[in-house]
Amino acid sequence: MSVLSLNRVGLAYQNKTILQDISLSIDEAEIACLLGPSGCGKTTLLRAIAGFKSLASGEIKSGQQVLSDEKKTTPTEKRNIGMVFQDFALFPHLSIGQNICFGIRQQTHAQQQQRLDELLELVGLQGYAKRYPHELSGGQQQRVALARAMAPKPRLLLLDEPFSSMDVELRGTLAKEIRTILKHESISTIMVTHDQHEAFSMADRIGVLNQGRLLQWDDAHSLYHYPQTAFVARFVGRSNFIEGRVCEQGVSTAMGVLPCESLTDFEQGQVVKVLIRPEYVQLSVSSEIRAVLISRQFRGGYYLYELELSSAERVQVLLSSLAKHQLGESVGIVLSTDRLSLFASDDTQGI
Amino acid sequence: MSALFGIRAWWVTTIGVVMALPVLVVLGFVLQPFNENWQHLLDNLLIDYLTNSLLLMLGVSVGVLSMGIITAWLTSTCDFPGRRLLSWSLLLPLSIPAYIIAYTYTGVLDFSGPVQTQLRTWFGWGYGDYWFPEVRSLPGAIAMLSLVLYPYVYMMTRAAFLEQSVAVLEASRTLGNTPLQGFYRVALPLARPAIITGMSLALMETLADYGTVQYFGVTTFTTGIFRTWYGLDDSVTAAQLAALLLSFVALLIVLERYSRRKARFHNTSQKEQRGQRYRLTGWRAFWATLACSLPVIFGFLVPALQLLYWTLTTASETLTKDFAVLATNSVLLAASAAVIAVVLALLLSYAKRLLHTPLVNGSVTVASMGYAVPGTVIAVGVMLPLAWFDNTLDQWLRDHFNVSSGLLLSGTLFALLFAYTVRFLSVSIQAVDAGLSKIKPSMDDAGRSLGLSPFGVLRKIHLPLMKGTVLTALLLVFVDVLKELPATLILRPFNFNTLAVRAYEMASDERLADAGAPSLMIVLVGIIPVILLSRAIAKSRTGESGE
Numbered sequence: 001m002s003v004l005s006l007n008r009v010g011l012a013y014q015n016k017t018i019l020q021d022i023s024l025s026i027d028e029a030e031i032a033c034l035l036g037p038s039g040c041g042k043t044t045l046l047r048a049i050a051g052f053k054s055l056a057s058g059e060i061k062s063g064q065q066v067l068s069d070e071k072k073t074t075p076t077e078k079r080n081i082g083m084v085f086q087d088f089a090l091f092p093h094l095s096i097g098q099n100i101c102f103g104i105r106q107q108t109h110a111q112q113q114q115r116l117d118e119l120l121e122l123v124g125l126q127g128y129a130k131r132y133p134h135e136l137s138g139g140q141q142q143r144v145a146l147a148r149a150m151a152p153k154p155r156l157l158l159l160d161e162p163f164s165s166m167d168v169e170l171r172g173t174l175a176k177e178i179r180t181i182l183k184h185e186s187i188s189t190i191m192v193t194h195d196q197h198e199a200f201s202m203a204d205r206i207g208v209l210n211q212g213r214l215l216q217w218d219d220a221h222s223l224y225h226y227p228q229t230a231f232v233a234r235f236v237g238r239s240n241f242i243e244g245r246v247c248e249q250g251v252s253t254a255m256g257v258l259p260c261e262s263l264t265d266f267e268q269g270q271v272v273k274v275l276i277r278p279e280y281v282q283l284s285v286s287s288e289i290r291a292v293l294i295s296r297q298f299r300g301g302y303y304l305y306e307l308e309l310s311s312a313e314r315v316q317v318l319l320s321s322l323a324k325h326q327l328g329e330s331v332g333i334v335l336s337t338d339r340l341s342l343f344a345s346d347d348t349q350g351i
Numbered sequence: 352m353s354a355l356f357g358i359r360a361w362w363v364t365t366i367g368v369v370m371a372l373p374v375l376v377v378l379g380f381v382l383q384p385f386n387e388n389w390q391h392l393l394d395n396l397l398i399d400y401l402t403n404s405l406l407l408m409l410g411v412s413v414g415v416l417s418m419g420i421i422t423a424w425l426t427s428t429c430d431f432p433g434r435r436l437l438s439w440s441l442l443l444p445l446s447i448p449a450y451i452i453a454y455t456y457t458g459v460l461d462f463s464g465p466v467q468t469q470l471r472t473w474f475g476w477g478y479g480d481y482w483f484p485e486v487r488s489l490p491g492a493i494a495m496l497s498l499v500l501y502p503y504v505y506m507m508t509r510a511a512f513l514e515q516s517v518a519v520l521e522a523s524r525t526l527g528n529t530p531l532q533g534f535y536r537v538a539l540p541l542a543r544p545a546i547i548t549g550m551s552l553a554l555m556e557t558l559a560d561y562g563t564v565q566y567f568g569v570t571t572f573t574t575g576i577f578r579t580w581y582g583l584d585d586s587v588t589a590a591q592l593a594a595l596l597l598s599f600v601a602l603l604i605v606l607e608r609y610s611r612r613k614a615r616f617h618n619t620s621q622k623e624q625r626g627q628r629y630r631l632t633g634w635r636a637f638w639a640t641l642a643c644s645l646p647v648i649f650g651f652l653v654p655a656l657q658l659l660y661w662t663l664t665t666a667s668e669t670l671t672k673d674f675a676v677l678a679t680n681s682v683l684l685a686a687s688a689a690v691i692a693v694v695l696a697l698l699l700s701y702a703k704r705l706l707h708t709p710l711v712n713g714s715v716t717v718a719s720m721g722y723a724v725p726g727t728v729i730a731v732g733v734m735l736p737l738a739w740f741d742n743t744l745d746q747w748l749r750d751h752f753n754v755s756s757g758l759l760l761s762g763t764l765f766a767l768l769f770a771y772t773v774r775f776l777s778v779s780i781q782a783v784d785a786g787l788s789k790i791k792p793s794m795d796d797a798g799r800s801l802g803l804s805p806f807g808v809l810r811k812i813h814l815p816l817m818k819g820t821v822l823t824a825l826l827l828v829f830v831d832v833l834k835e836l837p838a839t840l841i842l843r844p845f846n847f848n849t850l851a852v853r854a855y856e857m858a859s860d861e862r863l864a865d866a867g868a869p870s871l872m873i874v875l876v877g878i879i880p881v882i883l884l885s886r887a888i889a890k891s892r893t894g895e896s897g898e
Contacts, residue, residue: 050525076524077532083525089518093540102536103526152527 002027003062003188004049004156010057011041011048018044019212022058026156026205029186031179033203035193037235040209042192046158049190050083051076062155082149083158087165088141090133096120096144097129103152119147122181139170146178150185157182159191163198175201196236208232225277226261230343233275240315241273241343251342254311256289259338266342275341278304281317287332291315293325307333360711363702366695367714370773373732374724377597380590380735388579388588396575400592404571404599406489407496407564408554414497415553419504420546422643424534427512430628431639438509439885441643444650445502446877448834450562451854451870453495455654457566458661458863460486487567495567496557498650503556504549506884511545512538530629547610551603558599559725561837566858572596573727573837580841586735593728600723607723655874661867669868678872681849684764685832688771689779689825695772696779696824700787701809704795719777726774726838733770734842737761762844770838775831779824786820787813823883830880833873 005025011018019041026032034042047053049060051073059069067074082103091099100119101112120126123143133141142162149157162178163171179202182189193199199206200220207217208231216228227233230241244251246266250259251274258274266272291307294314302318305325309315317333325331425431426438444452460466460483467483470476485491515538523533561573570578572592580589631639662669699715721729738761745756760766790813798808814821836851843852850869857866 050521052521052524075529076521077527077529079525080527081525083522085518085522087516087518089516089522091519091522091537091541093543102523148522149525154525158525 003030004190005061006049006058007061008058009045009048009055009060011044011053012056017056017212019048020057022209022214024207024214024217026188026190029183029188030204031182031189031191031202032205032207033191033193033199034207034209035196035199035236036209038194041212042194042209043160045209046160046190046192049156050081050158051079080152080154081156081158082152082154084142084145084149084160084162086161088133088145090141090144090148092133094132095129096125096131096133096136099133099144100129100148100151102148115151119151122184123147124177138165139174142166142174143177146181150187155188157187157189159189161192161194163193163195171195171198172201178202208235210235225337226339226341227275230273230275233341233343238278238316240276240278242276242309242313242315243311243345244272244274244342246270246272246342251340254289254309254313255333255335258335258340260340260342262342266344271345273343273345275343276315276335278316278318280335280337280340281307281315281319281333282336283319284332284334287334289333290330291333293327293329293331296325296327307331360702360706360708363699363706363711364714366699367717370718370721370776372736373729373770373773374597374720375732376736377590377593377728377732380587381594383587383591385591386585386588388583388585389591392575392579392588392592396570399570400572400575403489403564403569404558407493407569407571408557410490410493411496411500411553411557412550414493415501415504416546416550418497418501418646419549420508420539422501422646423505423508423512424538425639425643427509428538428628429631429639431631431636433640433644437640437643437647439882440647440651441505442502442881442885443647443878444499445884446881447499447651447654447874448562448836448851448877449496449499449556449560450566450836450858451658451866451873452499452650452654453492453563453566454854454858454863454866454870455657456486456491456495457858459653459657460484489567489569492563492567492569495563496553496560498646500553500556501646501650503552504546507545507549507552508542511542515541544610544613548607551607551610555600555603555723558596558603559727559837561725561727561840562855572599573725576727576731577837577841580731586731590731590735593725593731596725596728600725600728604720604723655871658867658871658874661864662871665864665867669865674868677848677850677853677869680847681833681851684767684771684849685829688768688775688832689828691768691772692776692779692828693783693821693824695776696783697809697821699780700783701805701813703784704787704792705805715780719780721773721775722777724774726770726835727841729770729773730838730841733766733773733838734761737766737769764844764847767839767842767844770842771828771832771835774835774838775828778827778831782820782824782827783817786817786823790816823880826883827880830877833876 002025005023007023009022010020022045024032034045036042044053048055048068051068054073055068055070057070060067062079066072067079091102094102097116100116104112104115107115116129117126120129123146125140125143125147128136128140128144133144136144159178163174166174175198191198191202203220205217205219206223208215208223210231216223216232218226223232224237227236233239233241242253242255244253244258246252246263246268247257248268250257250263251272253274255276260274289310291309294306294308296306297304298321299318301321303321303324305317305319307315307317319325422437422441426434426441458464462478470481470483474481486494519537519541520530520533523537524530528536559573560571561577563569564571565574565577572595576589576592576596579585579592695718699718702711703715738758741756741758741761744759748754748756794812795808798812799805803811833849834851836855839849839852840855843849848856850873854866854869854873857863857869
């Protein structure tokens, strides 16, 4: 039974479509992430799930219970869905303890105290109950916001850009901490971010949104290696596209005839684009496929080289920095994978 | 360079001391022996002053809080017909001085006024057949003061509600609270410092009021000071009463400062865009529109129309050359006071910016305390030292040169302008400070590095950038002086009249209709800063335009 399922959800604001045809579902204790560029509608979708926005079409269900459809929107306070806001939205007039107990005030004092102690220990803030939000650092405030949202044991937790106000160095550690906490509590979570690294480090499943549509709903590995659209390929990770022509053995390109996925979707002789991730390319002295090194950037363990193929197409590749190649050198290359993604030629235009 | 700074610091301290002089003088009189009039006061009057002042403050608190908070909440978080118009109209009653609204309602509600006349025609009642509430009473005074002072609470509270991050309210909903519970548990507690600030400002005005309570026959500290000063001709006891009144004011200042300080911690960052307003429909929308219209109707429209009616019916007698003299007096006086206050404010704010010494900051704080001190108290505090100076000088000249200097300062416009400056310097300092804080200190440094003196920075960089601010400051002081009544009554030179004084005299002579023209003039001028204020508020709320 899924904790939350969206069925063909559409949302409009002042006759402008913001989201359309979004379907997905979250399982018990799963951490999902909505990833997309700013303005793609990911925050709007999160707010629709929270009940702050009404749907134009489709439905949002929790188990068998309909939370939103085009006719009705269950008020936020009746949904039992917790949320951690981008700026944490702690109540500045209440102490940390009062903030955390805000959502469980109907419980007895003893129950509240017990839950408070439990949560403070979980987020590592024992002894902070009497402090006020302005006395805490950003990371501490975030953990308080998380504890407050978890206190009523919501069926689902929403995190809106949880690390956007953090230092870059802090983000990695916090993401790890929060994932541990969420997994410890087995709490289903949806988080929103525009940063793929946050998505990779937090989520079990990632949905990529663009222009109000859900392009792919997959785990991080599939998203990276088998993107279903050129947008996803470009948005997630570094990507090169080289031109090719579909033939019987695969796709004929400047890097030779390549074996590809989903060849049957294309006609023989059709011009297509092949996705080459930088780390797919390796050097091989014996290879007949030659390329010239054009430029080089040092990246610590790797160099990011730009290669020019015989077709004059350029490809960025990552190569170990143990060996240093001269610019202008001609090298032999091979591909280290045999499952490449193909896209219709026009699909990659304009991105 | 440091010599230049040294002179400045010295000036600032001097200004601070001079501005504090009236209050110090009044406080100093507490050390004087209490004379036999105190027995009389203690036996009969003081308990009245005390209870009436306290009841007045209590009543006005209830009035301004209920009107101010409800309208602020409705206009800042809900949407209903007329909201945009009402959200700035609700500031309009601020343009009517309390004593003027008191005159108009007396005219509207007394036996021969339109309301009672209409009731008699409808029901065929005669004199004495029916009971009608007496507006000239303590409850009446509470109603009048509440109607014109609630905008302080409205303004501060509305700003607080609008500044609250929507996320905070949404967070309360994700934790199981309805919008109304969110209001009680989050929005209202967060706005509490702002509400208390607004209320303490309204209460300072209440304590300072003389015109309303005097006209309604409610004896308070201010009327007591007048009575002792003029009726008993006892300046010492009057000053001692003024000192007592000041102790109430001091409590309010402490309350206000405390809540302003607390407000810093109640900031919620506003990264989220403003959420949608609750759209009210049907009866709810009707009640919301009504709740926000009533204060505007009774606090502004009714009195303004009554004044207009009086002005038109008495135009041929009141709008004469005499009236032109009156208006010119008022305008010149207010303009002079405004210029003095703004020049001093520029000097003080600029010095505070350049020299962060505790002495300078302290002096500026002292110089801007006047807003809380009732005009009556300042008048007493100005009159006593000036009269002493005049008498001493006169005596000395007579003794040594056998000539008389007469009253050099005390009976002149100098005394009046001095009192106005003490009372309203804070208004201009506040406006100038706000403008100055928008000019980054790095601009000062850039100017200095390009060879400007501190004065050069003021003249070439700040003044051009602050033209608007300076004009606003001038206007605010101008209007406040135009409305001022008690200090003007005490300190004006013999036979020198202003619009406010004329309105007061006509009303005291039971010639309410003749008070209409000068009152209307004051109200009309008073509307200008209210419009400026509402525009400034609208501009600072960029979130509003996105709805």
